[in-house]
Amino acid sequence: MPWAEALLTSKVAGQEVTEEGRALSYVDALREALTLALELDPKVFVLGQGVNDSPGMFGVTTDLHKKFGTDRVFDTPLSEEGLTGICAGAALNGTRPVYLHNRPDFLLLTFNQLVSHAAKFHYIDNGQSNVPMVVWSAIGRGWGSGSQHSQAIQGFLLGVPGLKIIMPSTPYDAKGLMLSAIADNNPVLIFEHRWAMKTKAVVPEGIYHVPLGKGIYRRRGEDLTIVGTSHTLSLAIEAIDELGKEGVTADVIDLRTLKPLDEEIIFESLKKTGKVLVVDTGPEMAGVCAEIGCLVAEKGFHDLRGPVRRIGLPDSPVPAGYTLEQFYFPDKNRIAKVIREMVSGT
Amino acid sequence: MIRYPYKDIEFSPTPRPKKKYDPEFLIGLYRSMLRIRMIQEAIESRYHEDQMKSPIHLVIGQEATSVGVCAALRNTDQVYSSHRTQGNYLAKGGSLKAMLSELYCRLNGCAGSRGGSMHLLDKSVGYAGSSAIVAGSVPVTTGAAFSAQLLKKDQVNVVFFGDAATEEGAVWESLNFAALKSLPVIYICENNFYSVCSSLEVRQPGVDIYKKAEAFGLNSCRIDGSKVLHVYEATREAVERAQSGGGPTFIESVAYRWRGHGGAGDDSASGYRDPEEVKAWQEFCPIEGLYKELVKQKQIDEIRKNSMKDEIKEEILEAFEHAINSPNPEEKDLSTHVYSD
Numbered sequence: 001m002p003w004a005e006a007l008l009t010s011k012v013a014g015q016e017v018t019e020e021g022r023a024l025s026y027v028d029a030l031r032e033a034l035t036l037a038l039e040l041d042p043k044v045f046v047l048g049q050g051v052n053d054s055p056g057m058f059g060v061t062t063d064l065h066k067k068f069g070t071d072r073v074f075d076t077p078l079s080e081e082g083l084t085g086i087c088a089g090a091a092l093n094g095t096r097p098v099y100l101h102n103r104p105d106f107l108l109l110t111f112n113q114l115v116s117h118a119a120k121f122h123y124i125d126n127g128q129s130n131v132p133m134v135v136w137s138a139i140g141r142g143w144g145s146g147s148q149h150s151q152a153i154q155g156f157l158l159g160v161p162g163l164k165i166i167m168p169s170t171p172y173d174a175k176g177l178m179l180s181a182i183a184d185n186n187p188v189l190i191f192e193h194r195w196a197m198k199t200k201a202v203v204p205e206g207i208y209h210v211p212l213g214k215g216i217y218r219r220r221g222e223d224l225t226i227v228g229t230s231h232t233l234s235l236a237i238e239a240i241d242e243l244g245k246e247g248v249t250a251d252v253i254d255l256r257t258l259k260p261l262d263e264e265i266i267f268e269s270l271k272k273t274g275k276v277l278v279v280d281t282g283p284e285m286a287g288v289c290a291e292i293g294c295l296v297a298e299k300g301f302h303d304l305r306g307p308v309r310r311i312g313l314p315d316s317p318v319p320a321g322y323t324l325e326q327f328y329f330p331d332k333n334r335i336a337k338v339i340r341e342m343v344s345g346t
Numbered sequence: 347m348i349r350y351p352y353k354d355i356e357f358s359p360t361p362r363p364k365k366k367y368d369p370e371f372l373i374g375l376y377r378s379m380l381r382i383r384m385i386q387e388a389i390e391s392r393y394h395e396d397q398m399k400s401p402i403h404l405v406i407g408q409e410a411t412s413v414g415v416c417a418a419l420r421n422t423d424q425v426y427s428s429h430r431t432q433g434n435y436l437a438k439g440g441s442l443k444a445m446l447s448e449l450y451c452r453l454n455g456c457a458g459s460r461g462g463s464m465h466l467l468d469k470s471v472g473y474a475g476s477s478a479i480v481a482g483s484v485p486v487t488t489g490a491a492f493s494a495q496l497l498k499k500d501q502v503n504v505v506f507f508g509d510a511a512t513e514e515g516a517v518w519e520s521l522n523f524a525a526l527k528s529l530p531v532i533y534i535c536e537n538n539f540y541s542v543c544s545s546l547e548v549r550q551p552g553v554d555i556y557k558k559a560e561a562f563g564l565n566s567c568r569i570d571g572s573k574v575l576h577v578y579e580a581t582r583e584a585v586e587r588a589q590s591g592g593g594p595t596f597i598e599s600v601a602y603r604w605r606g607h608g609g610a611g612d613d614s615a616s617g618y619r620d621p622e623e624v625k626a627w628q629e630f631c632p633i634e635g636l637y638k639e640l641v642k643q644k645q646i647d648e649i650r651k652n653s654m655k656d657e658i659k660e661e662i663l664e665a666f667e668h669a670i671n672s673p674n675p676e677e678k679d680l681s682t683h684v685y686s687d
Contacts, residue, residue: 043496043497045496071496072496076523077519077522077523077526079516079519079520079522079523081485081515081516081519082485082488082515082516082518082519082520082522082523083485083519083523084485085482085484085485085486085488085489085516085520086485086486086488086489086492086520086523087489088485088486088489089426089485089486089487089488089489089490089491089492089493090489090490090492090493090496091489091493092474092475092486092489092490092493093424093489093490093493093494093497093501094493094497094499095492095493095496095497097489112479112482112516113482113485113486113516116477116479116482117477117479117482117486121475122683122684122685122686123460123683123684124457124460124461124465124475125457125460125461125467125475125683126457126458126460126461126683127458127682127683127686128467128469129469129474129475130686131686132686161684162684162685164685185686185687186685186686260685
């Protein structure tokens with residue numbers, strides 16, 4: 001087993017599920033969401049390269065084709081742009097495609113159909129049509145994924161009107177947000193994170209929806225507001241939990257969806273703490289960190305008691321080797337260091 | 347120099363008609379082509395007024411492809427097209443008033459002034475939309491066909507695109523998928539030899555377009571796009587194939603673009619093609635060709651033609667009046683329909 005995966009698995013194996021109820025792995029929660037959607041609505045279909053492989057795509061699609069047939073759950077040719085357009089056309093005509101990709105890097109092949117077609121039709125058709133489709137992919141990190149298999153591209157897409165962008169961080173959210181995405185009448189992108197997919201937590205049975213465009217507090221505190229999504233937010237939670245020993249506390253906001261963005265929760269917390277740290281799995285430049293940082297500076301300036309800080313990725317491609325990688329990706333120690341600086345005002 | 351002489355083009359055998367044509371059907375085809383031509387000319391004649399603030403891509407010379415294809419379709423069959431929308435839209439039965447309102451950027455345009463000439467739609471007649479990105483509609487139509495198959499809907503799906511679209515990868519991705527899944531889709535490649543000002547010979551190495559489609563596993567043919575009945579018969583056969591689960595068809599319809607790529611008038615004088623080539627192709631006018639045929643069969647005469655023209659002229663005038671006098675959108679209309687509820 002590759003080193004990072006093994007390391008992570010050993011760490012997660014010891015993780016306690018503290019809340020009451022049925023514990024489910026992140027992957028099983030996603031598979032349950034797809035199963036429920038396929039059972040509920042014959043118009044839902046699932047496609048992607050390798051969804052019918054015996055392990056399924058990361059285990060998320062395992063055996064779905066056996067239950068629902070290969071008309072509705074099928075492996076695809078390697079034609080990402082074409083198939084994105086095919087999903088858009090199918091969605092325009094009454095079905096609900098869920099198109100799964102191993103990595104967001106492959107979405108770069110789809111931008112013409114995703115950005116210039118799927119995201120546009122509802123508007124340019126003057127509301128006469130809609131494009132209910134889901135595009136799912138899992139951000140990679142580690143075991144040599146490198147520059148072409150670890151890109152977190154949500155920031156590129158933030159400026160595309162008509163798209164919705166989801167970044168789950170827990171098994172509960174992964175299931176509820178997937179069900180919300182499939183039920184939504186717009187093109188919705190879900191960016192999972194491979195490391196978040198190793199976690200396990202309480203997940204209710206049956207159908208439930210996590211609302212799109214609404215953030216949630218993961219921690220409540222006084223000294224600063226940490227806002228972000230996905231795996232980097234989980235690292236930030238680890239950091240602030242440790243800093244508790246030093247008497248530092250924070251509001252930690254998991255945005256859950258980046259677009260539409262829940263501005264209200266950010267400003268509500270900023271009013272109280274006066275300091276904002278934005279964290280993201282993508283580049284700091286021109287991405288999620290930059291957008292939220294700008295938003296806070298523009299609309300929350302008078303509540304700020306210190307500079308907005310951001311923790312994302314440097315303006316350099318992702319290296320493949322683990323030695324370089326440890327300097328590239330933020331970890332809880334680096335996040336803790338920035339938090340200390342913010343709190344002490346240095 | 348005439349780069350693409352009509353006589354050099356080899357066409358596939360045209361399917362034989364299943365039954366004798368009803369004279370009114372033939373006259374209907376003639377009228378539909380004539381109407382498109384007259385509408386195009388009317389738009390062209392007013393374009394300099396700069397009130398239709400939308401790029402136009404005239405279909406003059408290529409009317410038979412739009413009309414022949416759509417004559418073989420039902421209202422419930424879906425048509426998508428490229429930027430050269432108007433012939434396809436009108437042939438499928440799209441509202442002329444709503445189209446002109448769209449060109450005049452009015453609130454009651456067929457796309458509420460969000461689409462412009464390159465994105466017309468009239469869902470009530472199965473004209474589902476178009477894309478201003480070359481080849482953009484090809485995967486979308488393939489997806490429409492996939493959904494029809496999945497939902498077991500009796501719906502044939504047709505996409506019009508130009509020769510240059512076949513230089514885009516998404517076309518071949520779509521054809522591959524359509525053949526793989528045996529989808530009820532018909533690909534209509536309108537080969538007019540020019541992509542804006544770039545001739546086919548500088549873009550493609552001389553392999554027949556329809557033969558490439560054949561290599562992808564599709565039933566494919568090349569037809570004479572100046573002969574509306576050839577277009578109709580080839581499409582009719584393709585529709586039957588799609589309806590019976592026989593899968594996709596690729597039709598390369600060769601017809602010449604009498605005007606420039608965009609805007610009013612012929613721009614041959616700029617040097618990318620010989621004006622003599624345009625003249626040579628005008629000898630194969632699809633509308634005149636059918637008219638002569640119908641006169642020979644004594645199914646039409648000068649009087650009927652003229653009264654038809656008068657009727658169409660009146661309809662066009664009324665539609666222009668309607669568009670010009672329609673309200674403009676307001677600021678509040680800008681941000682509706684960004685998301686669907």
